[in-house]
Amino acid sequence: MSAIPRSEVKLEETWNLEDLFKTEADYDARIKEIESDASAFAEKFEGKVTDAAAALEALKDYEKLYEKIIPAGTWVSLMQSEDQTNSDSQMRAAKFGSVMAKTGAKLSFFESELSQLPEEELKSAMDQSDEFRIYLKDVLRFKPHKLHPEVEKTLAAYQSTLDAPYDLYNVTKLVDIQFPDFKADGESFPNSYNLFEGEWETDPDTEKRRAAFKSFYEKLADYQHTTAKTYDMHLQIEKTDADLRGFKDVFESLLFNQEVDRELYDRQIDLIMSELAPHMRKYAKLLQKVHGMDRMTFADLKVPLDPSYEPKITIEESKKYIFDALSVMGDDYSEMLKRSYDERWTDFAQNKGKSTGAFCSSPYGVHPYILISWTGSMEDVFVLAHELGHAGHFYNAHNYQGIFNARPSLYFIEAPSTMNEMLMANHLLQSTDDPRFKRWVIASIVARTYYHNFVTHLLEAAYQRKVYERIDAGESVNAGVLNSLKRGVLEEFWGEGVTIEEGAELTWMRQPHYYMGLYPYTYSAGLTISTQVSKRILEEGEPAVQDWLKVLRAGGTKTPVELAKMAGVDITTDQPLKDTISYIGGLIDELEKLTEEIESAEVK
Known part of the structure; x- marks a missing residue:
């Protein structure tokens, strides 16, 4: 392995x-x-x-x-x-x-x-x-x-x-850090960034999962001071640039290019921290109950609700899921999906030194490229659909706009990607009435789409805001400060029901987005828009699809507010965000209901 x-x-x-x-x-x-x-x-x-x-x-x-x-x-x-x-x-x-x-x-x-x-x-x-x-x-x-x-x-x-801090971060993370094997259940297992994020974080074996977590974060701790100094260097560069250019603070400087005001940024963080937290705490309790765990820890939050039902999916098998779910976007979009496989736009391999996570790079005048490390889980299919959402966005924008008009604000960049995750989920939910399959699909939506974008990245954003507030006050950061800020955000969101064990505070070391400005909060912003538009597509069909295609083709010719309005969503109010949080709560309630139904049937 x-x-x-x-x-x-x-x-x-x-x-x-x-x-x-x-x-x-x-x-x-x-x-x-x-x-x-x-x-x-x-x-x-x-x-x-x-x-x-x-x-x-x-x-x-x-x-x-x-x-x-x-x-x-x-x-x-x-x-x-x-x-x-x-x-x-x-x-x-x-x-x-x-x-x-x-x-x-x-x-x-x-x-x-x-x-x-x-x-x-x-x-x-x-x-x-x-x-x-x-x-x-x-x-x-x-x-x-x-x-x-x-x-x-x-x-x-x-x-x-x-730009050197970002390069230094990647070298430290992907070249210098070599993770030792860890032991669980009397066996020894290898560990790495890609193995931990692709396998061990979601492993249903609690002893193995927690042992991998402990081993992973113990090794990260050895590099925390170098990584913190690298990040502080990046922050001080951003602060100096903001001051030199006459911005009142780093927030104004970084939001300037996004063409959104501070109100939209703060609302996204504040509302989710306060109103989504109760729903996610309920989800954590459900995971604990289903898996019979004595306590719920941070290391357990990504375990699948029903791992025995999780199919293994090959790259070839992923085509049917992708084509069937996203065909609603029309023939041209479907042709792009086919080309992505036939012309090898995607790097699926797992190898040493490969960048972690997944991304889509869309050079103007060529075609998009996608990086993913394929493990064969359903999560991979959602990740691929997500990255193909970026590809479809720029495939359309590049076909209709010049190079300087193609790229929209960072605020909007995650809307087309998360839209594809929603289309995947909607397609799977419509394909069966079987309670266990429905629970598996809804759990995939909650655990992958919403947990990743509305929780993981949003908690990064809440932490990042505290970091920038400190920098704007003329201070710097080190590993101790960053650990304290990250732990505080995690404890605030998860409450007393989840133990934030030692090492969890080092999660800030895993994310390259901190070197890309105010990026983390845009995932939830994009998913707020795509959740509302995907509901429109379910209810209205082709007219909503055509509106969305017009948005994709508009590229960067409109502001985020204007693009969302074209799709029928008013992000100048908090209603879309409140509706999305309510929708997530409804999904978690449905998971509880389906679990009771399945367990009752098994008892009989």
Whole structure:
């Protein structure tokens, strides 16, 4: 069961990166082309972006250059993600970062000159070009926060250094930390990030699960001080940037690009912490009762409600679940799903050094790529549906929008992904009346879709907010502070019914999202939207589907509030969130009812 080297995985379980670059030589040629084009762009336009006409002319060349950079950056990133221990990939990524820093410094004049244009010139350019209207709107919005051109150039030159904390975090996590075997039931078992998250966290054997937990967190503890210092370095960079640019705090700085106000951010955290907690505590008690555990611990929260009913699903078998559940999205969407398998868009392999979790990368002009470590559980099918939601989003947005109009606010980014999880759940629920199967499906929704997005990521967000409040107060953090903050959030949410055992406070060490701004809370924000839209699709059918496809195709041309409104959801009020929390509570009530029904039938 221990992870194998990347060189030993089956080709059919890996992604085909040749759609980006067929050879290393092709990639090297692209890098030289980017460097040459950047120099030519600077020579042609530096000091000459003086009016709307010049701005639009430069933007056309800038767009072409950007379209060359994106596939190169994606190729480097994916090569590194598939095996962080590969020294060639590490060095290639470092070199790419250096080249991009130099290129960024060379091109930094452009946005500086754009931001120095009079407002009327920028608005004139916006009126003349739908293609660049969103880009120019962002330039206009950011105008008050732009620094002197020479300062911007210097910061751009240091970009790879400023990004170093995230790289250091990944090296510590995926290269340096080697987990020892652990013992349970008289046997020895291997452990790793992917094994713990993909196998042991959900293992129905309580002794094995808790032993894996203890072993995993004891090893994390050895690296807590280095990881905390790395994170503090990242936080101080964000704080300095926010201060230099005149934002009142880090929150305002990070929410600025999301185009949402602080009220939406705080509401998402506060309402879930207070109103979802009672439902999830009831779910924890149900798990404890069904599994006959003497006490409920943090290590037990991800155990399946009915593990004996959990089918093992091969990659090939996953196609039927994916195609059947998501076919409601129409023929074009279904064709994309088929292509994702046929053309090897997804990396399913489990190997040493592979990035943890799952993600979708969608380079403009190519096709999306998905990373997942396939274990064969139903959870994997939900995860794959989730990542295909991202793929479907950008597949549509890229087909209808230019490169600068395709990407929506981070606030909205998790709505299309969680929508696919809801469509998967709805499809499975409609496929049978068998109580045990229904309980299994609903438990999968609660344990995977809502636990992951509304609990795991939301508790990360609540913790992250406390961290940033500390940073805004002029303080720093270390392992002791981070452990205390994380433990406090976990204890507040789970109450007295769940024991937060030693090690649980180190959960903050597992999540790369903390290096991506205010990302964790957006999972629950996206799922709030997708829950409401999926209910519309169940009730209204095709009209709701068509509305959703229009949202996907809109890409980044609308704000999160506008995109949600297009789908029939008003996120300026707390009603969608309250409705979603109520829906989760209803699912947990249904689990209790089905469990009583099943247990009564078994007694008879």
